[in-house]
Amino acid sequence: MGFSFFTSRAGVRLLDRIARPGVSTAALLFAAASGGGLVVYADSAAESAPEPSQDAPKKKVLVLGTGWAGTSFLKNLDCSRYEVKVISPRNYFAFTPLLPSVTCGTVEARSIVESIRRILEKKNKDVTFCEAECFKIDANKKTVHCCSAVGTNLDGNGDFVLDYDYLVVALGATVSTFNTPGVLEHCCFLKEVEDAQKIRRCVIDCFEKASLPNISDEEKRKILHFVVIGGGPTGVEFAAEMHDFLVEDLVKLYPAIQDFVKITIIQSGEHILNMFDERIAAFAEQKFQRDGIEVCTGFRVIKVSDDLITMKSKSAGKEVSVPYGMAVWSAGIGTRPVIMDFMQQIGQTNRRALATNEWLRVRECEGVYAIGDCATVSQRKIMDDISMVFKMADKDNSGTLTLKEINDVLEDICIRYPQVELYMKSMHMLDIADLIKGAIGDSHKESMVVDTEEFKKALSHVDSQVKNAPATAQVAAQQGQYLAECFNKMEKCKEEPEGPLRMTGGSGRHFFRPFRYKHFGQFAPLGGEQAAAELPGDWVSMGHSTQWLWYSQASELAHEDAGGFRLDSPVHIREGFKPDLVPAAEPDASSSFFCTGISSEE
């Protein structure tokens, strides 16, 4: 097979993981069908780590938000150790990857939500939930200001203030319209369950409208023109769902108007799905062309009115207006006002999201953690700390480092600065000696002793491998789980720290290992039982069996790896997935697998 493990330790851990009970059988089945290569990139730390330091009985933990990050945190937290309060304007968690399927009724809205109170009931009756919206975080006073989401009919105005010892900010992101005029008023979105339900009603309304008497053909064409603005995975999946819905259902129910229907995707970039491998973009564009879905790339939408979308060609600069019946805006995410306000308070200006350290604590903000789409981990650059790292490694204070001295602290360096390992992998280096060799002159090659300047030179390009994790459900759920595990073992880790050596101040070790994101791949269902997938290890899969892979991924995500999610009604979800497809486990002729990754062992 064309895959490999980056480290044998990770390989052992993978086998260990597979042998553990509770791992979803769907994932194992897939592994069998495809040859076992799914979880290749399951590198990085299995145990994990933030850096809270106080020690007192039953601290108050306040969780803001019940999306992927907040819910994953709650599910994994040992609530008996803290006094836990949860604030969210929605008393449910939504399995957002299935939102596009809700728009066309493939999956029922109820099937993709899980009651937060039901989750809390299972854990501990003393956890408090309030259906309210946090509109201000006051990190100085350690309080948050909330407003009831349930409307009035209270004697007061529904506002209240809560205090905390630890605050977990998991408020997510909002839709960004980039201030395009008319978008808020006239477009549908695909962020919340209500959005998906609204789209469903709008689509049916368009068909009913076009079926009325005295409607001209031109009007029918306008009413039945469905436009998706934004060619990312969500927009693409919605377009694909719409196409399937048309072909499988609506042509039977509205036979008189089927010829007037058109679906268009408008994408400002040169290709749709441009965060994927370019072969995936090409595959998706070809499939959409065969299906009659128009893909307008290189156009930026500049205005939306009640019946016209105006867009501008990025190359030619000319403006075009198209009449439409319904438009879905899925062009980007933005920062929530409460996060914006908080960032200003703590001096994090001109940012899209809250910056946290590698332990997910908000920088310069004691007791406040941020996870999910409202946060980004800012990975420390090794070059910023290079002198201290050198000093720490130089045990004998000789002013030079031997290979042994480097190897003694290499694991700690790699945990603290994962870019070192990534860089070595990208350069096909087997060990640190290879890295050093490239930096020092030939003369030193045998003794392998480096001074400060040579050490700096060896590591000078490493920080190019620092990458931000994408704003996805996978990342959010992993962060929630990681943070909960840190909270659970806070007492223990203060006694027996499990993190890397402190290199930038303080002595001893960090309490926890830093957060590391494990990428399980990314999927884009393309309709007609086809999908494209980018897998860990630079694998690409396209075609029929990929859809099946998506089922296993969704199931995997729902059940185990991404924070222990288990929906109450998996049967419903399966139902939405048209269960008759599932038995087609073996890859068929229309599928193709490529291996593009070059692993360090080849």
Next chain:
Amino acid sequence: MGFSFFTSRAGVRLLDRIARPGVSTAALLFAAASGGGLVVYADSAAESAPEPSQDAPKKKVLVLGTGWAGTSFLKNLDCSRYEVKVISPRNYFAFTPLLPSVTCGTVEARSIVESIRRILEKKNKDVTFCEAECFKIDANKKTVHCCSAVGTNLDGNGDFVLDYDYLVVALGATVSTFNTPGVLEHCCFLKEVEDAQKIRRCVIDCFEKASLPNISDEEKRKILHFVVIGGGPTGVEFAAEMHDFLVEDLVKLYPAIQDFVKITIIQSGEHILNMFDERIAAFAEQKFQRDGIEVCTGFRVIKVSDDLITMKSKSAGKEVSVPYGMAVWSAGIGTRPVIMDFMQQIGQTNRRALATNEWLRVRECEGVYAIGDCATVSQRKIMDDISMVFKMADKDNSGTLTLKEINDVLEDICIRYPQVELYMKSMHMLDIADLIKGAIGDSHKESMVVDTEEFKKALSHVDSQVKNAPATAQVAAQQGQYLAECFNKMEKCKEEPEGPLRMTGGSGRHFFRPFRYKHFGQFAPLGGEQAAAELPGDWVSMGHSTQWLWYSQASELAHEDAGGFRLDSPVHIREGFKPDLVPAAEPDASSSFFCTGISSEE
């Protein structure tokens, strides 16, 4: 067993019916469990009859409404014989008896609706459906004026006019607030699917509101006071569903506030469920008392504000105001404005519903039929026609009728005036001779010859048995089916009329038998797996197994008798019914059956 068939003919028909394929097995199972007495009152005509007279190819049939009546008509109509158009503001049919279960999430809204376009797709692609609201019927010009229900975004205003040859008015009724101030603004209703969904959201909102910080106990008590105004089957069932929801689910999800919850039913009459047998009312009131549901009888609501319900004692006349969190108004139905307007046009003033003849044609209105809650059949009184009936029976023009002469036309009389048969049954008379005997003097007893005055005297009390059918789904569905069957056999029946002899003008026979309602009983689920039922033949059932009987009734209603309804997702409905209850088929100790009916054969 304590039941009996009124006529042996009906018995044969019942057996015939049971032997027919397509009869729901649930009904048969029940029949076995209870001893076979379910469909006892299945008397009356199996074939049937309105009175359309024209004869031309592909007449235009326009159907207004897709509730029980309209959908039943559509499902049974042979659409190939007519050019059919359907107008309704909802493109679905809703199984309304399950609305109270939707309010608490026992059954999902999607499970109780059926797409009209899906129904039409199965029948004929040439049937046209328009999602629009009819706001004016013009019987002179044979047109209806409609308005699109889908909103604007059309170039016109969405209005249009359609013409017809036959119009089937099945627009249903609306909620009546009896002009009580504040009801429209502050109460929820239980008429449409959206109403049930709104109640569901409101209930949860109340619980979330009462869970917020800084809410006093008094406020909690107010917010969690759920008031049902109207003690009919819908209100009672909603109260019961709410109670079950509380006891089974909400106490687990909102343990901190469970003690503040209260449910109250306000009923202006002396008892709730006053359209049922009085033992059922007593049983329901006792059960609710045990459950802690307060039943306020003899109080009329006179005002509703945003947090107070004001009611007046009917006996003492004093006013009481109670604080509340959510109120459901299910106190009565009223006439839709479009029906009111139409009644004024055709001179039917001061009525609650359109009056039709026994063939469901609107009186004095050629080609217009009305079925369901917007109509009532006005049964002709035999005393109004008594001279003509006498004349018709008096074949030899002797001025007197012999028993043979009466018996020769008795079947036609009983079909045309069903009150004759009902009266004889109520008086325990075996045949017409008994009726005559009571009216004529002893001197005539042997010859059994009656003159006009004696004939009049014999029948003088018969019209007391004229009853209006209730405004229920059962009646509406049977009317829809009956009318469709008449439309289907219109050609044939013009050649070979199957109705009774014309007695009030014209010669020969009516084309069709008049509509006769078959009462299959009425059910009131009372929560906690209990229910009360009034069955045909004056049976009453209360207790645990009755709930199971309701399943079979709902299933029966859904599948066969009430117009051939078959929901797309019966599994979902069963699921809502908590399927683990179903195996408990045998009546248990807590059930009790009474027989109160005295049939003509005992």
